[in-house]
Amino acid sequence: MKIAVCIKRVPDSETRVKIASDGKSLDDSGVKFVMNPYDEFAVEEALRRKEKASSGEVAVICLGPAAAQETIRTALAMGADRGILLQSDRIPADPFEVARIIAAELKSTSWDLLLFGRMAIDDYNHQVGALTAELLGLPCVTAISHLEIEGTKGVAEREIEGGIEVVEFPLPAVLTADKGLNEPRYPALKGIMAAKKKPLEVKPVQASAGTFEVVALSPPPDRKEGKIVGEGVGAVGELVRLLREEAKVL
Amino acid sequence: MTLALAVLEQRDGVLRKISHEVVTGSQRLGRGVDAVLCAAGPVQGADQLGKFGADRVITLTNPAFAKYAPEACAQAIAERAKQGGYRAVLFAASATGKDLAPRVAAKLGVGVAADITDLAALGDAITVTRPVYAGKALLKVKVASQPAVLSLRPNVFTPVERPKAGTPETAAVTVAPCRVVVREVKAAAAGTLDVAEAQIIISGGRGLKEPANFKVLEELAQAFGGKAAVGASRAVVDAGWRAHADQVGQTGKTVSPSLYIAVGISGAIQHLAGMRTSKVIVAINKDKDAPIFKVADYGVVGDLFEIVPRLTEEIRKLHG
Structure with a gap:
């Protein structure tokens, strides 16, 4: 099974938000960055699928600055096989541009499964997985909390208001992970050592701003x-x- | 030209109440609102939409729409949005809206300004406000995409009634075969309300001491006569006491109910971020120095196992 997992580097959820002097962005001095928690569920699910199939590959793709190599190494330490950093100092405010960059990278390989977190805890966009699926013309199920795959058929459960939707889909497909899907593993020391030797490809990308322009970032009243x-x-x-x-x- | 297309939701042939908020939010852009919904047949409640400001209510029908059909709905709504040449397409940031909006947006070649709490049309641009970092900051964004695709945070755009009738229209549509199919919807226990949409939320934390004690919060929720949901802090969800669906905070749901009652929750920053936009916050905690009291409008210090049952009695009297 060939699985791609798209992850993001985000400020830890305990971060106290300070606004940078431009009045439009986060002052990231002293901020601890981590892998987006929802992406951890996606990485874990990919590893379990590969282990179950006892063959295949888990590749981790991340759009972010050079420092996001560290985030990719975390996924490699969990057990992913290789990483690709789509390096850009700036992540566009327009999620469609983000999806475009990620889709351009993903389309060169034929994946069986493409996993995302259902949203990132910094920008709260909850859409890059679904946008990417549309750009690739693949079926997509968002915010899944349960998954079964048999051959090329999948069944996922997703939480809706007052119930659970049971959704069938064919592979290859794009899925976005919600909490509850699994319990992500902690990287073991052996995994951390092994991760240092795993391939991590850095590809500079040109991120255009798109049609969203940030006017201001301000503290809530x-x-x-x-x-x-x-x-x-x-x-x-x-x-x-x-x-x-x-x-x-x- | 009509400016905005409001995308409504129905389940089992009944209009979901959140649809009124989408029409009301769309109205804020001025110049008229068309409302659209996908259904297998007539939808109960759709005729009421004119009251909330829709000029036309268009029901797109196809047998595939009996259950939520993400691909078919996205196709039908994207086609309608293109035909109508709308300046903006608006969704609710509900479970369905969060799933559907990006699918429609991608077909229109644009992104979604998601989970917005405010919007204004300024000349050619639409400016929106979105809470980011779970509400620890507000991001103001100018959306120049054509059209602007927006999703509105539930419970923020309070429906306003207007003395006006909307014109109902029905159009049968054809859709491509669906790859993604909703086989069934397993309903939650009767009367369970989702925290993201509840007007009143009673949340519990570690102060409840053990999972069975959430019964005292459930009794209080019931006393509000179907308007209240029981939420939970991350600590008790991680401990397996409550379902993740109930979690309020940065890795759970961000909520804006009219009344939020935090019981036995100390108030970690990631929790406060998720509920600080509630209209009124009440905290009940035995520790008078707990951070939750800093954001609470009203605090009661003491033993929750004495205070909450008394509060339940008082609320029952009001609703009795």
């Missing part, structure tokens, strides 16, 4: 100072009164 209504059950009556009369939400 402060919430007005709240109050402690009181302590213990005695405060419940007053809380309900405030919710009814002051906040008017009951």
